[in-house]
Amino acid sequence: MVGHWVPKEVTPADAGAEATAQGLIGHLRGLGDLEPVLTRHKALVFRGFRVTRTELEEVMDLLLPNRLAYVHGNSPRTKVGENVYTSTEYPQEYTISMHNEMSYAHQWPARLLFFCDREPATGGATPVVDGVRWLEALDAEVREGFAGGVRYSQNLHGGRGLGKSWQETFETESRSEVETFLKGAEAEWEWRQDGSLRVTQLRPATARHPVTGTEVWFNQADQWHAAGLGSETAAALYQIMPAEDLPQNVTFADGSPIPDHYITQIRDRGLESAVDVDWHTGDLMLIDNMLVGHGRRPFTGPRRVLVAMSD
Template structure:
């Protein structure tokens, strides 16, 4: 049932490529853009190891791997902007696993590529698991796939400056309401400005996607990360005591508004992680993924860990 069970990101090293083991060597190797594009679609994810890239040398490497870098507008996880459309990977507490997902699959537009760069490796743990989206889809029970066939409805409650979760100003990187409305209009979202200065956004999206080049169908939604049960039992129970689900910072139902059973959410998370391959980090490593073909997450870790992320269309 699982296609390609031995799939793992394709490793690019100085030995394999004949490039010098430094930033100029990698940049020279990446000058062949067509080769890079074709290899990424074929292999789905690429790790670049042994080039010893320093943070100060990152810009030309990023220009080659993720041209047209995008801002994290409409993003929903805590992170810090550290450069021109470069961010820390999510600042979610280190003891938690982040389940598999495709970046911004809930939005009307998502990045085609993600680039991760390890500035500082953790003492232990902290791998980035990656999953072949075709394999993840195949790992789910037919009952779950059929239930999701009609799509999902995501709802966000963004406060106006004070409250739980993110503000609409942080989320859209602007203070201008009309700019937010233009963005949401493009994505065929429904929205409502609340009397308290907050913003409620609702949008219906597909649960799977097809890759624009290969046509492969992949599991492509973030229902498990938006669902209350995806927060873990204790957090979900604590939140349920203080607010109804539709008032939470984010929630999800099937497209027609019916609730998604918690056991479906558990299956999606468990089988996504079970189908994943861990990419362990050493300082200076890079990981480039096709954001449609491959989902990603994060394993728990100890000690300081700093992984930067950039994305492009």
């Protein structure tokens, strides 16, 4: 088992800088290339610089040189700026399990930046997990079961229905643009008579970091599988419709079902292995999206955390 890991925290005192956004900007410019620092520490938390929403853009330009749109994202978000989004709009009383952003996709963001625009009254931490630790925490039976990869399926409605629409998912009204994207993503797709779109993708269950060569758990099987929502919710969903017709579903690569207890083990051990990062207004966290998974703890109050991503 890998040793205990925590994100690297940077404060104005650590940086020898003023407790302002300009102090942080000066510190980041002094660092130069951030890539080796982020790869070494896996996650960087910037606290106490009191960055405001209006000052965020200049900070993001340094932390995320090439911001990406959330195209083909599967979670509900609101776009609030130029490739800046709210974090997942999931009911605040629930935990969001660990995941690497868009690990189900052909291409995923290399970096994620979180910004606390408004801290919660209680709770609301972002748990982060070392992908190596998560992989090692799983039973050999589970790791071996996923060796062949996973098959993700999405059913995206055309404007009305359960889950997300294909227009919202791909940020376009053009079917040809969607098809061009999916062809590049090596996905299979089918337009249906009711205007919905079915997308299927075959992906590996683990990945190796391009710099370190480290193998990490890197898939979202537990979030795409109904059992990840709990046994009662899963049972209710299966009564409504078969698994293959749900907004999203996942199987082993050969199409065989993934046992429910595999899914709950993945979900639970990811959360058990995680470190909580609590939020205060003005905090930021930058993570390597391959080396580190993230989630969300339940909270009370008007928590507002924004997220942006880059390649």
